[in-house]
Amino acid sequence: MASVSEFYAGKCVLITGATGFMGKVLVEKLLRSCPEVKALYLLIRTKQGQSSQQRIHTMLQSKLFDRLREENPDFHKRIIPVSSELTQPGLALSDEDVQTLTQSVHIIFHCAATIRFDEPLKHALQLNVIATQQLLCLAQQMQQLHAFIHISTAYANCNRRHIDEVIYPPPVEPGKLIHSLEWMDDAIVHDLTPRLIGDWPNTYTYTKALAECVVQQESGKLNIGIIRPSIVGASWQEPFPGWIDNFNGPSGVFIAAGKGILRTMRASNDAVADLIPVDVVINLTLAAGWYTAVHRPKSAMVYNCTTGGINPFHWGEIEHHVMLTFKRNPLEQAFRRPNANITSNYLIYQYWILVSHKFPALLYDLFLRLSGQKPQMMRIFNRLHKAIGLLEYFSSQDWEWNSDNMNMLMNQLSTEDRKVFNFDVRQLNWPEYIESYCIGTKKYVLNEDMADIPAARQHLRKLRNIRYTFNTVLLVFIWRVFIARSQMARNIWYFVVSLCFKFLSYFRASSTLTK
Ligand SMILES: CCCCCCCC/C=C\CCCCCCCC(=O)SCCNC(=O)CCNC(=O)[C@H](O)C(C)(C)COP(=O)(O)OP(=O)(O)OC[C@H]1O[C@@H](n2cnc3c(N)ncnc32)[C@H](O)[C@@H]1OP(=O)(O)O
Numbered sequence: 001m002a003s004v005s006e007f008y009a010g011k012c013v014l015i016t017g018a019t020g021f022m023g024k025v026l027v028e029k030l031l032r033s034c035p036e037v038k039a040l041y042l043l044i045r046t047k048q049g050q051s052s053q054q055r056i057h058t059m060l061q062s063k064l065f066d067r068l069r070e071e072n073p074d075f076h077k078r079i080i081p082v083s084s085e086l087t088q089p090g091l092a093l094s095d096e097d098v099q100t101l102t103q104s105v106h107i108i109f110h111c112a113a114t115i116r117f118d119e120p121l122k123h124a125l126q127l128n129v130i131a132t133q134q135l136l137c138l139a140q141q142m143q144q145l146h147a148f149i150h151i152s153t154a155y156a157n158c159n160r161r162h163i164d165e166v167i168y169p170p171p172v173e174p175g176k177l178i179h180s181l182e183w184m185d186d187a188i189v190h191d192l193t194p195r196l197i198g199d200w201p202n203t204y205t206y207t208k209a210l211a212e213c214v215v216q217q218e219s220g221k222l223n224i225g226i227i228r229p230s231i232v233g234a235s236w237q238e239p240f241p242g243w244i245d246n247f248n249g250p251s252g253v254f255i256a257a258g259k260g261i262l263r264t265m266r267a268s269n270d271a272v273a274d275l276i277p278v279d280v281v282i283n284l285t286l287a288a289g290w291y292t293a294v295h296r297p298k299s300a301m302v303y304n305c306t307t308g309g310i311n312p313f314h315w316g317e318i319e320h321h322v323m324l325t326f327k328r329n330p331l332e333q334a335f336r337r338p339n340a341n342i343t344s345n346y347l348i349y350q351y352w353i354l355v356s357h358k359f360p361a362l363l364y365d366l367f368l369r370l371s372g373q374k375p376q377m378m379r380i381f382n383r384l385h386k387a388i389g390l391l392e393y394f395s396s397q398d399w400e401w402n403s404d405n406m407n408m409l410m411n412q413l414s415t416e417d418r419k420v421f422n423f424d425v426r427q428l429n430w431p432e433y434i435e436s437y438c439i440g441t442k443k444y445v446l447n448e449d450m451a452d453i454p455a456a457r458q459h460l461r462k463l464r465n466i467r468y469t470f471n472t473v474l475l476v477f478i479w480r481v482f483i484a485r486s487q488m489a490r491n492i493w494y495f496v497v498s499l500c501f502k503f504l505s506y507f508r509a510s511s512t513l514t515k
């Protein structure tokens with residue numbers, strides 16, 4: 001049987017969401033580990049006045065492609081950008097492009113989605129469900145299609161505690177929902193959203209659940225694979241450890257904690273933190289493409305791509321290792337020294353929000369106002385509170401995913417493929433991974449230079465001294481106020497001072513005697 005890279009040789013692959021976090025890593029890995037692939041058709045929309053060609057050009061300049069550029073400088077020749085806005089009828093593809101795609105594509109990887117938790121339902125439905133439906137229609141017309149791989153999320157069924165590798169019945173028939181929302185204006189949909197999404201925490205997970213159902217309904221004669229990654233984090237090994245380029249999920253939390261802005265968050269110390277490195281997800285996705293095309297399973301195969309059941313790690317441990325890393329490798333221009341604590345207790349959380357977030361923000365804004373600058377800290381904290389409020393659903397509870405299909409797929413690979421497309425998370429050393437993840441946020445998200453770490457350490461020392469000075473001044477101030485108002489405080493104060501004085505006189509006397 002052909003190996004994974006032999007299978008992709010001579011094949012034309014269509015990818016949606018190629019400019020996104022996972023899409024980029026997929027493009028890079030496919031071109032690096034399957035150098036004989038014939039063409040990658042990337043469906044990309046124009047954005048901020050940039051054409052799809054210009055966007056690809058910019059993307060290929062990024063650090064992610066450094067290794068590939070070195071190994072194979074001509075790699076870009078296999079990339080064919082196709083202009084496509086997925087929320088438009090017919091995916092806004094030109095007739096010419098439809099013809100090319102239907103004649104030549106062998107494998108589809110559908111990664112595009114809106115992953116915002118606060119996306120209005122109509123838009124999330126448009127992109128995550130209707131666009132998927134349209135892409136499946138296009139796939140049905142493809143003459144040589146071997147496999148359609150849909151990227152879902154492990155949290156599509158987060159209303160359940162135990163999640164098997166099956167497509168669960170949808171909360172509502174997607175077609176009916178699409179039709180009923182068509183005539184409603186945005187305000188009505190907004191009001192109805194909480195009732196519609198029911199026990200799903202947001203429109204993202206809800207529409208991803210509907211999308212899975214659409215994939216099943218529209219699959220017809222297609223060979224389908226559905227990948228359900230949990231919380232996708234920085235790369236573990238490839239193309240280099242710690243690569244990450246966005247603030248989504250835990251990355252924003254790590255950065256905010258490293259900058260000393262985030263000091264508390266609601267999360268359970270003992271809940272499993274189901275992070276999965278992006279390179280693991282992509283290796284499994286490529287292997288699933290191969291398996292689906294070669295074995296043609298009768299019904300859609302679902303792969304829960306998670307770590308919790310195989311190699312669990314907990315939010316409390318993550319907190320410890322994130323703090324340790326940022327103390328050793330500080331971020332530049334930190335607001336305060338990194339010191340974040342997670343808690344599942346609502347009252348304790350509210351207390352720390354007040355004392356460690358709102359109070360310093362108010363003080364800093366006051367300082368900015370007095371020095372003639374625009375206050376900004378309170379605004380930053382309000383946004384941070386909104387973001388962590390949306391994440392706490394996922395950091396406060398546990399889920400149990402069955403990952404039999406992931407294990408089965410691993411057993412189907414040859415020894416060589418298991419190395420090249422490694423998704424064996426039993427080998428993941430969490431402390432090492434979290435360290436390289438945090439350093440990755442510093443290097444690739446914030447573009448900070450590792451050579452400037454001594455200066456960042458110096459800045460932390462300065463912050464520590466400011467804190468000591470502030471605490472001392474505050475203590476003296478409180479004490480003075482206290483002494484002025486209470487006879488008892490005054491008595492204690494005189495007693496302590498006279499005791500100190502007596503000790504001093506005693507030591508002075510005994511030292512003169514021993515001379
Ligand atoms: C010591 C630590 C201990 C750890 C404790 C536990 C940690 C638990 C953490 C995590 C659990 C994760 C659970 C995820 C599970 C699901 C997985 C999946 O299946 S999908 C993927 C998930 N999807 C998302 O993560 C999207 C979430 N994001 C959003 O929904 C929005 O971004 C939101 C509502 C949070 C904020 O929306 P806005 O409108 O206020 O802001 P915007 O548009 O995103 O950003 C505006 C600008 O600010 C920057 N920005 C965003 N976050 C930033 C940050 N933290 N720091 C600095 N800049 C930031 C952005 O780059 C952007 O910049 P420009 O305008 O493009 O130039």
Ligand SMILES: NC(=O)C1=CN([C@@H]2O[C@H](COP(=O)(O)OP(=O)(O)OC[C@H]3O[C@@H](n4cnc5c(N)ncnc54)[C@H](OP(=O)(O)O)[C@@H]3O)[C@@H](O)[C@H]2O)C=CC1
Pocket residue numbers: 016017018019020021022023043044045047084085086087110111112113114115127151152153154208228229230231232233248249
């Ligand atoms: N990140 C994570 O933690 C997880 C992600 N997933 C799933 O993985 C997939 C990829 O996620 P991720 O890479 O993180 O997401 P990103 O937000 O980084 O990327 C989304 C991609 O979709 C494209 N896209 C969005 N809207 C349109 C549109 N109207 N027309 C054309 N393209 C569009 C974006 O293009 P553009 O650049 O033009 O905006 C971008 O390329 C998603 O299906 C997501 O549900 C699952 C589990 C966890």
